[in-house]
Amino acid sequence: xxxxxxxxxxxITIRGVEAxxxxxxxxxxxAPEVIYGTLQVPYKSRDAIRxxxxxxxxxxxxxxxxxxxxxxxxxxxxxxxxxxxxxxxxGMMVHADFHGRGVGxxxxxxxxxxxxxxxxxxxxxxxxxxxxxxxIALYEKFGxxxxxxxxxxxxxDGQYVDSYxxxxxxPDGKPAP
Amino acid sequence: xxxxxxxxxxxxxxxxKLRVSESSSLIIRGQNGDDWESLxxxxxxxxxxxxxxxLPYASEDAFRDRYASPPANTHVLIVETGLPSGRxxxxxxxWLEVQxxxxxxxxxxxxxIAHPDMAGSQEEAxxxxxxxxxGEGWLGLRRIEAxxxxxxxxxxxxxxxxxxxxxxxxxxxxxxxxxxxxxCLLARLAHRQGEGGQHEQEA
Numbered sequence: 249x250x251x252x253x254x255x256x257x258x259x260i261t262i263r264g265v266e267a268x269x270x271x272x273x274x275x276x277x278x279a280p281e282v283i284y285g286t287l288q289v290p291y292k293s294r295d296a297i298r299x300x301x302x303x304x305x306x307x308x309x310x311x312x313x314x315x316x317x318x319x320x321x322x323x324x325x326x327x328x329x330x331x332x333x334x335x336x337x338x339g340m341m342v343h344a345d346f347h348g349r350g351v352g353x354x355x356x357x358x359x360x361x362x363x364x365x366x367x368x369x370x371x372x373x374x375x376x377x378x379x380x381x382x383x384i385a386l387y388e389k390f391g392x393x394x395x396x397x398x399x400x401x402x403x404x405d406g407q408y409v410d411s412y413x414x415x416x417x418x419p420d421g422k423p424a425p
Numbered sequence: 426x427x428x429x430x431x432x433x434x435x436x437x438x439x440x441x442k443l444r445v446s447e448s449s450s451l452i453i454r455g456q457n458g459d460d461w462e463s464l465x466x467x468x469x470x471x472x473x474x475x476x477x478x479x480l481p482y483a484s485e486d487a488f489r490d491r492y493a494s495p496p497a498n499t500h501v502l503i504v505e506t507g508l509p510s511g512r513x514x515x516x517x518x519x520w521l522e523v524q525x526x527x528x529x530x531x532x533x534x535x536x537x538i539a540h541p542d543m544a545g546s547q548e549e550a551x552x553x554x555x556x557x558x559x560g561e562g563w564l565g566l567r568r569i570e571a572x573x574x575x576x577x578x579x580x581x582x583x584x585x586x587x588x589x590x591x592x593x594x595x596x597x598x599x600x601x602x603x604x605x606x607x608x609c610l611l612a613r614l615a616h617r618q619g620e621g622g623q624h625e626q627e628a
Contacts, residue, residue, distance in 0.1 A: 330478055331478050370605075398593065
């Protein structure tokens with residue numbers, strides 16, 4: 249995220265996801281760039297997206313990034329249970345028009361604060377495609393480390409592709425940024 | 426199928442009939458009605474639970490709800506051995522959970538449990554081979570994953586002897602014996618195995 253951008257600095261607000269956000273979320277998920285970088289599928293039913301937005305499971309913490317009253321980014325933090333209650337898995341997506349403008353940064357900072365300072369999560373894990381350099385750079389900036397490469401992890405645009413497994417461990421004794 | 430194992434298709438596979446009647450008392454079959462009770466007993470053993478994600482003091486009701494009727498994308502294999510009395514005893518099980526996400530349906534997560542008496546035995550290898558046969562030979566899976574504790578050397582060795590490769594070490598994966606322990610994510614790719622693809626590879 250060190251690249252200089254001519255676009256003006258965005259005023260980004262992070263808040264919890266609301267049922268009414270579903271249309272903005274559907275717009276984010278429909279973009280080919282977003283589908284390519286995540287495990288979404290094209291031609292997804294808007295009803296299914298609405299249903300999922302309106303009924304977030306209790307162990308899912310959904311955060312959205314809002315710019316000018318529009319939801320431009322979405323992050324889900326899914327907390328595990330039992331012997332993995334200290335673990336959360338994280339997924340995020342940013343509106344294709346807002347890539348590289350600090351949206352992911354703001355979402356990630358909020359998610360780490362929520363996870364480590366309030367939910368006592370000490371391990372956050374995620375998967376990312378190895379060719380998604382901007383996302384990997386963001387994750388590394390926030391202390392995620394590569395734990396391995398999962399071969400043929402997912403199908404994408406006609407091919408089986410690998411994925412990196414990355415995780416961030418809560419720094420001992422230090423509150424998250 | 427490995428020698429001594431029986432693939433149970435409701436009826437015995439014709440190819441395996443001779444082996445059954447000759448020497449083997451090992452049966453690998455699908456899950457039936459009250460098998461969950463034996464699975465509950467198996468997973469209540471400390472040595473078994475240690476290397477799974479199970480908690481002690483599990484409620485039988487909660488266990489039944491989770492294990493008695495697995496979802497359609499989860500294939501369960503049960504291993505039984507014959508006792509001298511003629512009765513059968515469940516000594517192990519495997520869960521092959523095909524991933525539900527549309528772009529990951531070529532992948533399944535495999536979990537094995539075995540009674541301590543069976544640990545490291547040919548029976549355990551037979552169970553693993555049966556699960557691989559089902560996944561690769563019949564369900565068309567390309568990638569089968571397993572997650573084991575890094576300290577569980579026996580499980581690591583078993584999977585590695587069957588074409589699995591450690592792809593990642595997950596730090597602080599889960600609590601084991603009172604402290605956070607690392608996990609290993611292993612995977613086997615069907616098309617990377619030797620000639621014949623879906624069958625066990627020579628280690």
